[in-house]
Amino acid sequence: MSNLWISDEQSETTCLISPNQSRTPLSTFNRYRKIKRAQIELETSIMLGDDDTVIPTSNITISNTAPAMVHAEQSSRSSLKYRGTNGSNCIALTDSDEITIDEASAPIESRYDDFHTIDWQRDLARDRLRHKFIVKRSKTPFGKLSSLWDAGSGWACVLMVGLAAGTIAGIIDIGARWMSDLKDGVCADRFWLDREHCCWSANDSVYKDADCAAWTSWPEMMQFYERNFFYYVLELFFYCGWSVLMTGVTVALVKVFAPYACGSGIPEIKCILSGFIIRGYLGKWTFIIKSVGLILASASGLNLGKEGPMVHLACCIGNIFSYLFPKYGSNEAKKREILSASAAAGVSVAFGAPIGGVLFSLEEASYYFPLKTMWRSFFCALIAGIILRIMNPFGSDQTSLFHVDYSMKWTFVELIPFAGLGLFGGIIGSLFIWANIKWCRFRKANKTLGSNPVKEVLVVTLITAFVSYFNPYTRRSSSSLIRQLFDRCGPEDFMMDLCDYQNKTFSFDKVDDNYHTGELGAGVHSAFIDLIMALIIKLILTIFTFGIKVPAGLFVPSLAMGAIAGRLLGITVEGIAASLQVRWKFVAFQ
Template identity: 45%
Template sequence: MSQTEPEEGSLLLEESAEKLLAPPSVSEFPIFNQEAAYDDFTTIDWFRDLNQERNRQRILARKKRQNYFGWIRKILGDAWQGWLVTFLVGITVGGVSGFVDFLVQWLNDLKFGVCCTAFWLNKGYCCANCDSWKSWTELISVNSNFLAFIFYAFWMLLFSVLSGVLVVFFAPFSAGSGISEVKTILSGFVIRRFLNFNTLIVKIIGTCLSVSAGLSLGKEGPFVHIASCLGNVFSIIFEKYRCNEAKKRELLSAAAASGVSVAFGAPIGGVLFSLEEVSYYFPHKTMWRSFFCALTAASVLKYLDPARTGCLVNLSVDYTTPWHVCEIPAFFLIGLLGGVYGSLFVKANVWWNRYRATCFIRRYPIREILVIASLTAVCKYPIHLLRMNTTDSLKLLLSKCTSSSTLLDCNEEYFKAACVLIISVAFTLILTALTFGIQVPAGIFIPSMSAGAMMGRLVGIFFQWLRRNSATLTRIFPCKNNSYCINPGLYALCGAAAGLGGVTRMSVSLAVILFELTGGLTYIIPIMITIVTSKWIGDACGTSGIYDEHIRLKGYPFLDSKCEYSSTTTAREILHPQHNEPPLCVLLEKGNTVGSLKRLLKESPYKGFPLIDNLESRGSLGFVNRIDLTTAIEKISESTEVSEATSVCFTLKDWKTYNLCINLAHINTIPIQVSEEMPLDMIVDLFRKLGVRYLLVVTHGELIGLITKKDLLKHLASVYRQDPELILYY
């Protein structure tokens, strides 16, 4: 690691250690202990934080044994904090979801008309079949499709620009879906402003505006970010989570589950999504609290019932036609199309975002939003399927054919329906690739499901036409009603799973979300076939899920827990220093002064310092974090008995000889040490499973180097021929 990259560094030039030698004085100073927070854009030390939590529990246990008040505090003040905070998060997420759903419906209907008796009501609440609801052309008594398009485009541009202005000028971290950042934060990275209250408010309002504008995006991804923000806000109230970043991430995992729960009406799917897709550390206790949080949020949303349907599920299906074994090739075909679509979308979106980051467009985010919104209005308005609300269009695609159906493919107009669906898929691919990345809150779930449902419906139309014109297939499908034997809605349902699976590479959680979202438990096997096939095809095309690609695009230090690494590399080839790098630098156990430590902190930008006994034997004694050392020096400097020449030691055994001793609570006396011959896969497992920030490399007790998470990520990038110098941008 070079000295120009201090984010994960923990080094001090070896020659600086000579300056730490100073004669001791003879006064005495008390030992102290104080917690310190992590710096912004750094990684946390899971091992240290969990050990800190164990120490806190031991203190509470001692107080419990001393008196009854300690026992009551442990039961009510500590043991129930986790359940109480997840209950509060669940209630709030459910309430926010109801508010967002109602506001999105009203703003979306406002593009087409207004309720004359009460303008604040949407079309459903006003009156869907009476004279209270008027379109804009009816209000001005001009029946013109072009004028209707002008009103549609005006509201789309207005809502899009308002959302972009809020994001650009008030909370830049609220742009996008936020799932990539939530995954990185849950892996142990610290991004302070990403989960604060200001970002939360802008994310809620911006999501309502961008979704109701009709842009090719959804609100499901942003709800994960919104729920995580609420989890972070509520964690401030409870000391157990406020002072421990590792424990806070358990709460954020539960909050993310509640976000998916209210977005799709799928509590169990939300828990599995948190486990499979976003969480990095998911113990059994966190699973139960995630389940409770998702249940609470879904219950509140069911009570509010913003859609006035009385149901938590918005896309329920009522298919009665059983699927046939001979349809399995069609399901594989849908999965193949979903995987190809997902791979094309990921490549197009990543390419466009890379280009945006290096060209003049980056300097004019509001103008970019105007251009994309105008293009979206022109492309979507002529096609009724795209002009509709995305949820309504998805309902239409999932509907089955009946004798009274008005769908084109149900009235034997197969060619016309196929042309509409092909054009709609192409527009959705292009518009979503351009939209996902602009400075507005934007999700990817519903657009991907819509595109997949269109492809699935297209395959269903083809097989329906083939059966009507093939005597062989007519014998294979022995059903009474010749027209509606093959259900295109089922194919659309499988296509929705394939489209979203191809884009995100979700598997188990996606299947459960679709079962809860639609109630189509009879069609488990077809949905699973399409999901597995889309994932295989997408992986074979050389891309990862869209969230993992955006993590790499933004240069976050994320070590994927699902990837497997195989290489002949050993710790000797990863550690710092290498032959062409400055020598490893250390702190000495003895001979330090307050002044020398202050100069060290002032001159060095690094986040920690290895501690050794002396420069000859270089025996490893531990590791001192910069924040802890800074806090200690600031504390002892408050005393009038301490001067710049006051000597400091780092061990308690010499406290009678040295006038000042920094508490061992500020020194990691048991850092993880590895041999220089340790293979790469074991090093990766140590970083992933123990959550450490660094590994000390020793040979026969002698410290020869260290490996940080950033060193490991750079090495993995070079091994797999990726760019190790990724640019962080928004």
């Protein structure tokens, strides 16, 4: 049986309560041995924090039932429960504690109040006590099996998190693409397919921006086939109606069931990983509502992304699965190891970068990140990426939104426009931050907007859908737009304005590497103007969108604006190079 030490505040000494005193009257506590506090800390290797509450002997009572229990109550604040183990001679008491002196029991979970900070030293000390208890029981066959399971439980937990995170990410990507195309129409024969897969299933060799016979628009579903004014008005009505309906359902779910499901979630995740307690932020309801809401909000056409919320969802998965393993579910400090690995998995499925996820968790999110957590984070991120690759939500055997071929050589002179592009990005970023802060302050001060988040979401959605409908690049989802801007022109893109070049050196059997190095055609000039308008529209709408009460990230809109600016710069440099090349040839001929 173990001993329990109770600190005495006045004399800074420690009182020893032997187990055989469990049924002794309270008056016998006056007969105890006093040992200095520093000596006790040295012998037990447990550090007592400055905020530990000292329990006077007048408040100590002993239960009359076995096992022996010392119960102390001082206030109605947070309650921490510990159990004594064989060989543990000192346990810190805080506020209201129940300590069972039983060598057959291990420390049980500690509870913290909402919006409190965990005690890292105490929780890690409790984990060391738990480990000593398991080691002493490992002499028996069952104890050895329990010790092996305890050692491998961390790997099992991150494996489950990786599998679940990859699956959820694939479902969200597929669902968002299908519902995004639902604003324009439906696949008549196979309604469960999005537009791209619908055209592929119909053996339509040309899909990009071309009419697909298998895809039916909503006016055509109502027997309006002629492309007249009424046709486009009806198409606009369905486009805006679906967008408002999706965001309306999303904001209603968030407001009623899970208020924590709105926003990106990354700032709060960083606070939680640093040791802050936010009850319900990583709960099952937040996970369910944010998963459904993220699909609807992404498909509605709002200028937001799903990459930031994926980190929040992955951490929700890690928090839920941690309770299957008492080693992590009952210890807030150890639980942060699983949450760090979950954050890495979230970045992995968002960008298709397992190593990038580990670096994000290490450098940006985590406060406590031991070496073993790094390997587990990489394993979790790798498993999540593999599952997403197997599900293949983008239909390109890639886990990322876009794939770029860097085989083309570049010259030193090209660094000048690259530097200009970086300068432009910095200016746009500063402008966005300044304007968004101003808008958030106005929203907070305005009673109409501050007290009616549902109206704000619906109004922003309606304006976004109406303005975006008339521009072919803002009408697309941000993910689809990024993929289109990063694609190189080929023979299948002859109907796209971005690929309207006057000198095309290609055949349908072989495409020349210089396919789009000719002079710019009328379609490219038209696309150039549309891209400029799309950049301005996206910048303005993103300022008003980020901060509304729906699941929303900021990575994809930022990438979309950067991709538009890069394509504009590329077209400009390409046109200048083609013009200079023609002039040089003319001078050389003369």
